[in-house]
Amino acid sequence: MxxxxxxxxxxxxxxxxxxxxxxxxxxxxxxxxxxxxxxxxxxxxxxxxxxxxxxxxxxxxxxxxxxxxxxxxxxxxxxxxxxxxxxxxxxxxxxxxxxxxxxxxxxxxxxxxxxxxxxxxxxxxxxxxxxxxxxxxxxxxxxxxxxxxxxxxxxxxxxxxxxxxxxxxxCYCYSGQCLFSSILGGRSGNRGRCAQPCRLPYTVGGNRRECYPLSxxxxxxxxxxxxxxxxxxxxxxxxxxxxxxxxxxxxxxxxxxxxxxxxxxxxxxxxxxxxxxxxxxxxxxxxxxxxxxxxxxxxxxxxxxxxxxxxxxxxxxxxxxxxxxxYKHLTLPVQMKASFLTGTVAKLTLRCDQTEVTVTGETVQEAAKQPITVENISKQLGKLGGSNFHLDGTMDILVSENAFYPLKTMNELRRKGLSLLEQKLITANGFPYTREVQKPFDITGAHNGHMQKQSGFSLYLRTAEQWNGFLRSSFLKKPKEHTSLRIYVDSDLFLTWGDTIAEHLQILKKIPAETVLALPKIIRLLDSRYLKLLEKSIRDNLEAVDGFLISSLEHVGLLQQWHFLQSKKRYGDHSLYLWNCRSIEFWTDYLDGFCLPLELNYAEQRQLVNGILPAEKFLYGRIPMMVTANCVTKTTDHCRREEGFGITELTDRYHKVFPVMRNCTHCYNIIYNSVPFSLHKTAAKWKDSFCCRLEFTTESENETFNVLEYFYGSRTDLPYTEYTTGHEKRGVE
CATH class of the missing domain: 3.20.20.70 (Aldolase class I)
Structure with missing residues (x-):
């Protein structure tokens, strides 16, 4: 113990x-x-x-x-x-x-x-x-x-x-990883305004019966x-x-x-x-x-x-x-001892347990008419209502026969004594009674730097099918000059390549493209063996890996322990939440760039582009609404760990369908928005200022290929009919 x-x-x-x-x-x-x-x-x-x-x-x-x-x-x-x-x-x-x-x-x-x-x-x-x-x-x-x-x-x-x-x-979601309420209704859990969509009914998969699988x-x-x-x-x-x-x-x-x-x-x-x-x-x-x-x-x-x-x-x-x-207010017992002797200052001593204080007031005068008595002194000093004390026993009062002392001044003496006793008790308990602080010169941490322009695209690929869609695309076959390309390769996909990792990554070097590994969204103790395998694979292919996508403080701490990666680049994901210039200033020691937050509107995002860190702009992809330890499939059916990666669906009361990705390697779910986020209409104004991110989640090979071709410019028809622009205009409260 x-x-x-x-x-x-x-x-x-x-x-x-x-x-x-x-x-x-x-x-x-x-x-x-x-x-x-x-x-x-x-x-x-x-x-x-x-x-x-x-x-x-x-x-x-x-x-x-x-x-x-x-x-x-x-x-x-x-x-x-x-x-x-x-x-x-x-x-x-x-x-x-x-x-x-x-x-x-x-x-x-x-x-x-x-x-x-x-x-x-x-x-x-x-x-x-x-x-x-x-x-x-x-x-x-x-x-x-x-x-x-x-x-x-x-x-x-x-x-x-x-x-x-x-x-x-x-909460059904890992706290801090929930955008469900925010995206659906603008009430952000990250701002203390969650509307609790997890407490609403849904149907799961092909089941028509409503239940509460997230509650x-x-x-x-x-x-x-x-x-x-x-x-x-x-x-x-x-x-x-x-x-x-x-x-x-x-x-x-x-x-x-x-x-x-x-x-x-x-x-x-x-x-x-x-x-x-x-x-x-x-x-x-x-x-x-x-x-x-x-x-x-x-x-x-x-x-x-x-x-x-x-x-x-x-x-x-x-x-x-x-x-x-x-109904009752807890108060501390206090003993009082008072002295009102003519020609001397009034004195009040208060004691609570082992703590004692003495305060003095004005000089006690001789009474011209009505002198003070033990009774009215006791009554006046005993008015402890509204304070944190109560009288313990009777007062010990010493008073001259013909003494005068104003009742108002007596009240001030009592208040002064109680305040000093309270202060002394608080410090005796080991707490500061008051602290001093100087106002900082720079409150916001904002800097007047110029925007670091970084044109180009970053592509987040999670599955083998999405990788194959990329291999067919113009991004690989017709790389544009003076346009940078960053490929986020999901670490799960990276490990499935096994002995062919070098062969796969060599394809990217020929473009050339920056190869960045995206670590698992959540890492826990159960991932220890996985992380050892990943570390070994990275060591074996060290020259081919240019950096890492960081989604959490766990990632930051992990990469600090992998000392051999100190020269590699680190990019902050949108879930790292760089919402203000102070946070950007903090992260400059650990990041080489960051993704603008998904809950800030366009004007608020522009405030963060201040020249300290290059910014990446989310342009297309399904927004992750929840990352959860609980599993929708296991809750409503049975555990399918042996099947590995899989997708089921949640359907809400308005018949919106939310894909739920089951990651059995790390035993978590990601619930995605019912439609993709897309800024295709305003993409042109972003391309020259930011690295524009296209993130693939549930897409098949053909869907990945078609989206890539559209944003590359090889096709003019939008390959999806429904989409959202998220908080781009409205933001959150």
Whole structure:
């Protein structure tokens, strides 16, 4: 057993939920202010409320973490400093972050605040966690899909604090990899505005019966507390900033009870009472309970196939929670000793446990008419309502017989004493009462560089059929002079070539084209053998590989460990989310170019083309709406791992069909948009400024060939009838 006890981390969507969770025993609270948080529709906190909550938490020895876990546009970045400054000054303990530009900015400008990598960063292993640690993060919230074995591995390798979800709603998609709500309705999960299309009905494949294949049951791990602690998890996180205060307090209280029981008798089996299981089930649980991914990679039993609605709550249980945790304000006992002797300054001493402070006021005068008495002094100094203290016992008051002291000034003396006592208690608990910060010279990180023009095309090829379509195309047979060509070869395709890798890549060298390997979208511990094979194949064909497409922090960390690749180029994919100039500035040390984000409109994208990094523009391809550990095929039929790569279909209520690619090599699904993204009408204005990307996902050989011929200019008729221009005009809120 570890010496340091696990932290119980509760959510708060408003002040009532905050105080309820604190009173129920939370060690820390995570919450959002009125900006930059991934729960835009929660009530959230005003500036004054949040500062008061920080003070209150620190007074009781608890911590507060602020969610700054959305992607930030360039036009918003200048507001980040003024937003965070009052909370930093008040002693905010840490921030939970998704955007690496935001991460670097807070690290540099607010150096005494902890940086936590959000689950929105899609950290799935030791490579991404180690990279974050090198950047200054002390804690990581890994993907919810990780097993206990993977969590142990991250802990052993990095030594970082690990924060894991242990109760509440589950996203079907790897957090940070979901564009479903964004593309369909403009409500971006990366901006805290998810409309939850995963909770809607779909039909799968040829089945006409509607079900809810993307709706996961809520997580409840109350029975798994011992093994979660033993796995090295440092913070138990309860999901639910959008939920009611009764939920925050009630769930916190149950987990507090059993965490304490574990530490009281760590060797004994933890037995959960039926009453407490019922209580948890009454608190906004969606359908049945399940214990998450800790012991399973995916499974039908995790999904609410028939009904994704929340089960009813028990009003009697809710009222019990209100009575115990919400209606009362927890205060600390304080002893008072006062002295009002004529001719001397008034003196007030306050003591709370082992902490004592003394404050002085104005000189006590002789009374002309009505002198002050022990009774009215006691009444005035005892007005502690609205403070964080209550009187412990009777006051020790020393007063001259004919003393006068204004009641208003006496109130000021009391307030002064309570403020100083609060300050001293907070610092005694190990927290800063106030911090100083200087405003940075450069708030946004924007640069006035000139756009680095990079005409040409990049082609992303995933399958052997798409490769063959490319071999037939004019891009290979009639390469244009002064037009660069970059070929992204999926690493799965690369390995299927086996002994003929050199032969395949030699074709590209003759054009010449830049050969760039695209690593698997998600890499996990189960990919260890695959990565060893890939590393060997790259070493054997080192001269033919020019670089890598990087889609995640895992990729960055992995390539840093493969030291023999330091001279190779690295291009950031759109899922790396370079949304502002600060993030571009950060990534210049690690990338040679990047793909413009899919959720920004044209004008917002142009703000990022500032001469620091060459930009690539997504011109054609199906947008990945979700990357998931759970498998639609396995959920609605059976596991078909032996068949390898495959595609099924999801059909929504409006008869839109979404292809679902099954990648059995890495055991994940990618759900693609129902129609391809295409900027063919405006392609001409991009070709001279950007490397224009054509990405192939579900296309056959002929479909790949026809699309390539159209964008090359060898055919004039568009080879597809339906398409979307995505966020090119509208963008996201």
């Amino acid at each position: 570890r010496n340091k006890k696990v932290e119980l981390l509760a959510p708060a969507g408003n002040a009532e939920a905050f105080y309820g969770a604190v009173h129920a025993g939370a060690d820390a609270i995570y919450l959002g202010g009125n900006r930059f948080g991934a729960r835009a529709y929660a009530e959230n906190f005003s500036e004054d409320e949040l500062v008061d909550c920080i003070r209150y938490a620190h007074l009781l020895g608890r911590k507060v973490y602020l969610t700054v876990n959305t992607l930030v546009k360039e036009s918003e970045f200048s507001e980040l400093y003024e937003y965070l400054m009052p909370y930093y000054r008040a002693g905010l303990d840490g921030v939970i972050i998704q955007d690496m530009g935001v991460f670097a900015f807070i690290r540099d400008v607010f150096p005494q605040m902890e940086l936590h990598g959000s689950t929105q960063m899609t950290i799935t292993g030791e490579y991404g966690a180690e990279f974050l640690k090198k950047q200054g993060a002390c804690r990581v919230v890994p993907a919810r899909e990780l097993s206990l074995e993977e969590i142990r591995r991250i802990k052993e390798v990095t030594g970082m604090e690990i924060e894991c979800f242990i109760h509440g709603a589950m 996961l049951k809520d997580m409840c791990t109350i029975e798994n507390i011992p093994e979660l602690i033993d796995a090295g998890i440092d913070s138990f996180k309860i999901e639910g900033r959008m939920k009611k205060p009764e939920y925050a307090a009630g769930v916190t209280a149950v987990y507090r009870k059993y965490i304490d029981k574990y530490y009281e008798k760590p060797g004994e089996k933890l037995s959960i009472s039926g009453e407490d299981l019922h209580r948890l089930s009454c608190l906004y649980i969606r359908s049945e309970r399940q214990n998450g991914y800790y012991h399973k990679h995916n499974g039908k039993e995790m999904v609410t196939l028939n009904n994704p609605a929340y089960s009813g709550s028990d009003e009697q249980v809710l009222e019990q929670i209100r009575e115990k945790y919400l």
